[in-house]
Amino acid sequence: MTSNNNEETKPTDILNTPTSRRSILRWGSLTAAAGVLSACGSTASTNLSRTKATATPAAEQAMDHAAAAQSSAATATPAATDWEAMDKMHEAGMKAFPAKTKGQGIQLLEPKVENGVKVFELTCEKFMWEVEPGKEMEAWGYNQQVPGPEIRVTEGDKVRIIVHNKLDESTGVHLHGVMLPNNMDGVPFLTQEPIRPGTSFTYEFVARNPGSHMYHSHHNSTKQVGKGLLGPFIIEPKDKAQDPAADKEYILILNDSGQGFTINGKGFPATQPLTAKKGQKIRVRYMNEGLMIHPMHLHGMPQLVFAKDGWNLPQPFMCDTINIAPGERWDVIIDCTEVGAWAYHCHILSHAESEHGMFGMVTALIVEE
Ligand SMILES: [Cu+2]
Known part of the structure; x- marks a missing residue:
């Protein structure tokens, strides 16, 4: 050439x-x-x-x-x-980096416990969301957050999720990856009537399969999920020893429509770095709520991949780049042996860097002595 x-x-x-x-x-x-x-x-x-x-x-x-x-x-x-x-x-x-912006997603949602049932409430509505410093966009989300709040339960828990729809269109909430009774699966006109504007719907089930799952709209979903109607749903195993040990954990939710290329609802430099002390092990739960694949690459240290879609792998494996396809969840352990500020980004370069510098799906792992 x-x-x-x-x-x-x-x-x-x-x-x-x-x-x-x-x-x-x-x-x-x-x-x-x-x-x-x-x-x-x-x-x-x-x-x-x-x-x-x-x-x-x-x-x-x-x-x-x-x-x-x-x-x-x-x-x-x-x-x-x-x-x-x-x-x-x-x-x-x-x-x-890391730039301050208004609003933060994935805040832990504490349940009310009623007769042994963990009860969570989600409200779907429109609000303004600051994706990058000074870049505010209309979001459709749960409880004024993008991604929506973190819902965390334990295997065997009885769970109730009450969803209120304040949007001006119908919606439905699918618990992606969670084993459910059919009428709780959240697919309008297949398993339930849509949750029409101004109405509510109650999902109720027992949390059976542990792992990193998600909840998201299953109605006009290209638009609704793209604009922010998504969130993490974590089921902890009853026996915590079945997962590898970790000192701390992070959820990284990838999205690529509506608000551009984002990690946890923010584009670089408003993404938040992951931090650890040397010798700590961190668990990362990747989730892709977008329309494209995102190979997530960490500099400096390998990732031990041990679970796919909540199911522990028969043979965990090491890599430096793990491809996350739409709908997938991958769980990894990073053994933070190397001190420094390590770039951590999607390796489809047009999702991460341009002539103007880094943007979108870029963050860093900061390992301190
Ligand atoms: Cu990407």
Whole structure:
């Protein structure tokens, strides 16, 4: 390919997104045919340059490329200001991490206990949700949180979940991965009437199969789950010795629609880091509520994968990248042997980094001495 034969070092070489690959290709052909295209480049530059403040990212990229083409035609090196500006954006994003935003999902929901039944209440409604600093979007969620509150019970518990619908459309709540009586499965018109606006529905069952599960809308779900109607449902095993020991645990819920690429309802730099002391073991419960796969990659230490969809594996295995498909849950143990701030991100690079720096599905594991 022409871009590979080009000897110049270009800022876009550090990126590997489809967009930047296209831009590199374009750069190569522009450089090869500089005589023909320099006029084109200077026209674009005259029309587009110095309007970056109001430009869309796509327009900005186009301007960068036009300016770079003009520069390479004249001097055969990119304008220093372009790579410096890019570095500044990358640095600013990293320095802002972890950025404070309003609202936090996955807050533990304490049950009321009535005659030996653990009773939880969920209210579906619309509210504004700050995904990244200053980026507020309309969310549809449970109890004003994205993801919804953490519901945690123990194998054998009697559970009641009362759902109130304050949306202006019907909904239904499916307990994903949980073994249930059929009429508690939460699929409107198959197992129940929809929960219409202004009405409530009560789910009641015994928690049978331990593991990392989820609850989410099963009605107009591309939109409803995309906008935030999802949450974690954890069933602890009666015999805790059946799971590997851990000093602390984290739930990482992945989503990729409605609010962009998020971990626990926030995009980098508003994602929260995982923290541990050297020698601690942490358990991570991954859950994918999105429409795409997300291979989650941790730098510095391997992940011991021991459960899939709540079922312990006959043979746990080690890896550094674990692919989480929509609907899947994977449980891993990280033995925090290496001190430092380790990048932890989805390895589909266009879900994690652009010319503007890191975004979306990026966090860090911070291991302290
Ligand atoms: Cu991803």
